[in-house]
Amino acid sequence: MTKKEKIAFGRLNQMRNDQIGKNKKIRIGFVGGGPNSFIGYSHRLASRFDNRFEFVAGVFSRDIKKSISFGQSLGLSKDRCYDNFITMAKKESQRGDGIEAVGVMTPSGDHYKIIREFVANKVHIICDKPLTATIKDAVRLEKLIKKSKVIFALTHNYSAYPMLREAKEIVANGSIGKINLINVEYPQGYTVGVKRKDQKNTLKWRLDKRMAGPSMILAEIGTHAYHLMRYVTNLEVKEVAAEVNSISSEVTVDDNAFLIVRMNNNARGSIWVSSAATGGENGLKIRVYGTNGALEWFQDDPNNLKFTELNKPTQIITRASSTVSEFSIRSSRIAAGHPEGFFEAFANIYTEFADSIIDYKKNKKSKLIHPSIQDGVKGIKFIFAAKKSSNLNSKWIKI
Ligand SMILES: NC(=O)c1ccc[n+]([C@@H]2O[C@H](COP(=O)([O-])OP(=O)(O)OC[C@H]3O[C@@H](n4cnc5c(N)ncnc54)[C@H](O)[C@@H]3O)[C@@H](O)[C@H]2O)c1
The missing domain is CATH 3.30.360.10 (Dihydrodipicolinate Reductase; domain 2)
Structure with missing residues (x-):
């Protein structure tokens, strides 16, 4: 297909759909982004824009009741709405259909300790900025990601x-x-x-x-x-x-x-x-x-x-x-003339994160288009x- 055809016939979405047809959806969970968090909403929406992820689990608040009721309101089954990220990482790793990726959008000071739990189970990470609240945590995280060989994406969405x-x-x-x-x-x-x-x-x-x-x-x-x-x-x-x-x-x-x-x-x-x-x-x-x-x-x-x-x-x-x-x-x-904006750009990072994961599974390496741990x-x-x-x-x- 020429570039002109892609533009003229709006075939871009078709190309995206082909990607879903070829690859199974990636099971994803979220940590953070409770009821009042705009960015939590943006992450969940972005992850589903191109149908590359299946949203199956999460912990959305430090308040147990709030986390569970919010998770259920988003359509999750009760046993996959968790009361903290440690339990979530552990229980998901014990399931045959556990999460393969996690989105982290809690306050940045907690990013290191949350990500560490999931990386231990080889879960791929997509995390909001800034990476951490200290240089020490940022460097520790970089070492951890390098060693574990999971895919890491940072949502510098702009x-x-x-x-x-x-x-x-x-x-x-x-x-x-x-x-x-x-x-x-x-x-x-x-x-x-x-x-x-x-x-x-x-x-x-x-x-x-x-x-x-x-x-x-x-x-x-x-x-x-x-x-x-x-x-x-x-x-x-x-x-x-x-x-x-x-x-x-x-x-x-x-x-x-x-x-x-x-x-x-x-x-x-x-x-x-x-x-x-x-x-x-x-x-x-x-x-x-x-x-x-x-x-x-x-x-x-x-x-x-x-x-x-x-x-x-x-x-x-x-x-x-x-x-x-x-x-x-x-x-x-x-096609040109229809406006695109913030959510679509955010979704690009998620779709590229999915591409990185699929690439890594197939080739044991992947060319990261999205922002990386080093950027963080x-x-x-x-x-x-x-x-x-x-x-x-x-x-x-x-x-
Ligand atoms: N990419 C962007 O443009 C953008 C925009 C806004 C915020 N952010 C980033 O997103 C992160 C969160 O910011 P926010 O605006 O959503 O804050 P917020 O205070 O609005 O929301 C934080 C949410 O995380 C939940 N939470 C906190 N600790 C948790 C834990 N341990 N387990 C589960 N849930 C927990 C809270 O209940 C709350 O719902 C920060 O790192 C911030 O820098 C990025």
């Missing part, structure tokens, strides 16, 4: 938008030349106006450094911005200088971070992430400037990518249009370096 993948391809084929400048920003406004006495309602476990790590805002969205910067440009951040602080006098954790970075090709970059930007929604934006051209993408308009060649007017490249790369097309589900470790080291810089009056810190 990197799976089709038009960011197109941006990555454009950078990789040299169309914008050598990258000189990069800017990523993610202003949100959810801590504006929050009073000290109410902050627990908004920020919950994020107030606890053992769960969220040294900086709330860097853990929440700083790692996403950092990952995206590396992902699109294929460059690494060498050094960071930062000011990370709390803009609101009522909130006791960091809610704003301005960072400048030096990349390994000598390009300069900046990252601004905030929950103190009044009225800010989810204003994720990335801009990349090279010697021959530039790219710009805004989450509010995710199906369009701005591409400017030196001395030419800016073009808008639309999702699933005739010139986009195979990689970008593979990351789309519907780098994200944690970045958080600690930026926070250290801020504590030292914005001194440059090597990563």
